[in-house]
Amino acid sequence: MLNDWLLQFARWLDTHQWSTGLHESYYMYSWIETTHVLTLGVFLGMLIVIDLRMLGYTFTNVPASKLAQWLDKPMMIGFVVMLVTGLLLFYAIPVRSTQSIWFRIKVVLLIAAGVNAFLFRAKMQASKGSWDMDTKPPSRIRRGAALSLTLWAGVVFTGRAIAYDWFDCHKPLSQLMYWAAGCVDELHAAGGPG
Amino acid sequence: MDLLFLFEWLDQSALATLSKANGGVFAVVQMFHLLAMAMLGGMVLVGDLRLLGVVLRDLPSELVLQNTQRWFNRALVVMVLSGVFMSSAVAMKLYYNSMFWAKMGALLVGVVFVYAVRRPLLNFSHDTLDPRLLKLVAISSILVWFTVAACGRWIGFS
Numbered sequence: 001m002l003n004d005w006l007l008q009f010a011r012w013l014d015t016h017q018w019s020t021g022l023h024e025s026y027y028m029y030s031w032i033e034t035t036h037v038l039t040l041g042v043f044l045g046m047l048i049v050i051d052l053r054m055l056g057y058t059f060t061n062v063p064a065s066k067l068a069q070w071l072d073k074p075m076m077i078g079f080v081v082m083l084v085t086g087l088l089l090f091y092a093i094p095v096r097s098t099q100s101i102w103f104r105i106k107v108v109l110l111i112a113a114g115v116n117a118f119l120f121r122a123k124m125q126a127s128k129g130s131w132d133m134d135t136k137p138p139s140r141i142r143r144g145a146a147l148s149l150t151l152w153a154g155v156v157f158t159g160r161a162i163a164y165d166w167f168d169c170h171k172p173l174s175q176l177m178y179w180a181a182g183c184v185d186e187l188h189a190a191g192g193p194g
Numbered sequence: 195m196d197l198l199f200l201f202e203w204l205d206q207s208a209l210a211t212l213s214k215a216n217g218g219v220f221a222v223v224q225m226f227h228l229l230a231m232a233m234l235g236g237m238v239l240v241g242d243l244r245l246l247g248v249v250l251r252d253l254p255s256e257l258v259l260q261n262t263q264r265w266f267n268r269a270l271v272v273m274v275l276s277g278v279f280m281s282s283a284v285a286m287k288l289y290y291n292s293m294f295w296a297k298m299g300a301l302l303v304g305v306v307f308v309y310a311v312r313r314p315l316l317n318f319s320h321d322t323l324d325p326r327l328l329k330l331v332a333i334s335s336i337l338v339w340f341t342v343a344a345c346g347r348w349i350g351f352s
Contacts, residue, residue: 030351041231161225
């Protein structure tokens, strides 16, 4: 059901002239994608610095919460650029992205990373007074930072994998994969549940 | 100097046998290349933006540079190793790709700049250096690494 709605939405976006225009413009599309990838150095780069501090691997003589606070703005600027360029990339190729298992996993990981960041911030604000100057923050903080790095690495991995066609709908896949990737028509043709 | 022999050798090496036969391994190595790029970019930017007075103004710039350099080195090692592996899969194609050579040129400039100019210079107390010089170093650094990354992405488009 959800697969049908998502596909309908993607097909509707696909009818837009701007979507086709973006996809077919070699320079515009390439520059948006380049900006999306290069901004990793800003957003993920800042995040890595903060998380490495939380793990006790760098800036150990600087208060951990201060470093996080100071680098928050450039990190969020990077995030907004990545989000906007990411939405444009989706808009340029809506149907294939919607039916990409990698894109779907990426969205789930993004949500998980967002929830983790929210919980981490709350945890940090509640207790930073007791460990801010510690070279190695307490284990619950380190766990949060390690999870953050893992989730974002997963976002990068799945994001890069979208470009590969290993599990595209036109390939012969199992019914489970057709369902998970949202290959609605192929699933029907294979006799699976709609 | 023609480096064609180097690419022919890489193209026939055991590494190429591995990277050409395993699309999945290639993709995973490429993902680590990207992650290391994020780390390298972060370390470069935090250092350079501090020199420009944009971030971490409450910390001495010497301390910021000190903390970012070690992780820059590590990221660079991962990038070069993963880069050589990826190159082995498409060595002959890269040899004839102008974007690849643009990237290698920019990379050479970047590495020489970091280890022969930026670091030796910034080892001096930053107070004793002309602030305009520090800003020039920071802007050059951002520009050269941006060029390396952008050319790298463009290899795939060209």
